[in-house]
Amino acid sequence: MDPIKQWWVEEKAKKTVEKLESHDFKAVFVRDKKEAVEEIWKYVTPKTKVGAGGSVTIRELGILERLEAQGNVLYNHWKAGLPEEEVLQIRKAQMTSDLFLSSANAITLNGELVNIDGTGNRVNSSVFGPGKVILVAGYNKIVDDVQEAIKRIKNVSAPLNARRLNIDVPCAKTGRCVDCNSPNRICRVIVIHERRPSLTDMLIIIVGEELGF
Numbered sequence: 001m002d003p004i005k006q007w008w009v010e011e012k013a014k015k016t017v018e019k020l021e022s023h024d025f026k027a028v029f030v031r032d033k034k035e036a037v038e039e040i041w042k043y044v045t046p047k048t049k050v051g052a053g054g055s056v057t058i059r060e061l062g063i064l065e066r067l068e069a070q071g072n073v074l075y076n077h078w079k080a081g082l083p084e085e086e087v088l089q090i091r092k093a094q095m096t097s098d099l100f101l102s103s104a105n106a107i108t109l110n111g112e113l114v115n116i117d118g119t120g121n122r123v124n125s126s127v128f129g130p131g132k133v134i135l136v137a138g139y140n141k142i143v144d145d146v147q148e149a150i151k152r153i154k155n156v157s158a159p160l161n162a163r164r165l166n167i168d169v170p171c172a173k174t175g176r177c178v179d180c181n182s183p184n185r186i187c188r189v190i191v192i193h194e195r196r197p198s199l200t201d202m203l204i205i206i207v208g209e210e211l212g213f
Contacts, residue, residue, distance in 0.1 A: 006208065009139045012109075013206045016142050019111030020204050024196040027204040036136055036207050037063050043099055043132055043203075049073040051094030053102030053122035056161075057136050057212035063101070077121075091121035100130035103212055104137045105157050106149035107204070113193035114149035116158070118186035127191065132201045138211030146192060158187050160213040 001009070013029045020027035030036050040063060044050070050072050052058055059078070067074050075097055077090040094100060102122055106114040113135065117123045126133055143149045154177035162172035170180045177187070196202050 001208075009208050012142055013139050013208060016107055016109055016111065017204075017206060019109065020107070021111075023111040023194065025111070025193075025202055025204050027206065029206050029208065031208045033061050033207060033209060033211070036205050037061050037066070039203075039205055040101065040134055040136070041066075043134065044070075044072070046070055046072065049075070049098045051075040051097030051100040051125060051130060052078070053094065053100065053125060054078065054117075054119075055101070055103040055122070055136075055212065056164075057103035057138065058101050060211050061136065091119065094121060095125045095129035097125075097129075098131040100125045100133045102126060102133075102135055104135050104141060104204070105153045106141050106143050107137055107206070108143055108145050108149055110145060112146055112149075113191075113204070114146055114153065115191050116150070116153045116187050117189045117191070120189045123189055123191040126193070126200075126202075127197050128200055130200075132203070134203045134205060136205045136207060136211070138207050138209050140210040141212070142206070150190065154187055157213045162186055164213075 017027040017029050028039060030039055050067055052064055064076060075090045075093045077087045104113045105116055115123050143152055159171040159175050162169050167184050169182045169184050170178045
């Protein structure tokens, strides 16, 4: 990355980390995916049961393959070929995992986390249940405020994810939200973390690279 852009990214990320910490979150900035994996690995033992939420970011890190190679129990509902009933059971198991890994759709400069789900298992697990929650986000997820966060999610994250998953919704065709009533709609639940949930141990890792949608 160009040194000037790197400076800009780091300054923005560090200010966001400071705000998150003032809101009772644990937060850290790392330069790249490798450092993000190293940070996560501090909380992993061979016996750790790990839940992986629906997150492109987590899968871009390559950490799930490392967990599988170590033999960890991994609750990964995106694994190819799983029957629908087993997917549901895995989603439920994520909520009681020792460590839950996912991302945030957006993080504000005011230190808030904003997520929009279709099913709700990802946001459920980020609020209560797992022994520890680690959310990883590239600097591209940082926005000014909650209003901009929701706008970004509905007009960037959702259309890209819908198209990636080949879901028949209007935004996968238009590239923008039309507030549809489609039975396949993926924007159904909005969760805003204004502060760390009181009984949830959370770590937010902001990465100095673009990750996910």
